[in-house]
């Protein structure tokens with residue numbers, strides 16, 4: 001049985017550009033998390049400001065790429081990911097939760113920035129309009145929610161990566177989806 005890396009670009013189920021968009025999202029999330037991590041540990045005021053701008057820019061780029069991925073969803077053939085209707089529903093539902101978190105987290109960060117009375121600069125240069133009035137108490141609440149949803153997003157991604165790494169090679173080697181139904185495997189095998 002020939003197993004292939006679950007992280008390869010070449011994929012018979014999804015177009016190559018869809019994989020590319022997925023990995024761009026992962027890279028942006030990584031930059032965003034490293035940015036906020038650096039912001040939390042660095043002491044220098046100017047550097048902290050730059051790291052927060054990096055965090056916001058990466059987060060806003062995640063929002064843009066996610067919207068692009070949603071618009072192009074019909075071309076990504078998730079509806080053909082399995083012959084099993086149940087598994088197709090599970091795949092669609094888990095993608096819906098993931099996309100929701102990918103949209104909610106940056107929007108909450110944007111709202112938090114506005115509630116703090118600050119202006120988020122996309123790529124350090126393009127000012128974003130405020131989406132909320134300045135309100136210190138609301139900002140404190142939004143920070144908690146932003147942190148919580150970001151944690152949920154991280155959990156979803158970890159779960160997604162584990163699931164992908166586990167079943168994807170089996171999907172690719174021709175024994176599609178048999179891994180989850182041992183009974184079927186025994187009746188299908190010669």
Ligand code: HEM
Pocket residue numbers: 029032036055056057058059060062102105106107108109110111112113120143146147150151153
């Ligand atoms: C997918 C995108 C994003 C993720 C995963 C994310 C994640 C996080 C995390 C984990 C924190 C630390 C929370 C804490 O410990 O209090 C944080 C803080 C923050 N984020 Fe985001 N964020 C994202 C997008 C954004 C965007 C788009 C903006 C603004 C436009 C933003 C603005 C902020 C601000 C202002 C803070 C608080 C920094 C501080 O403590 O002063 N975030 N974010």
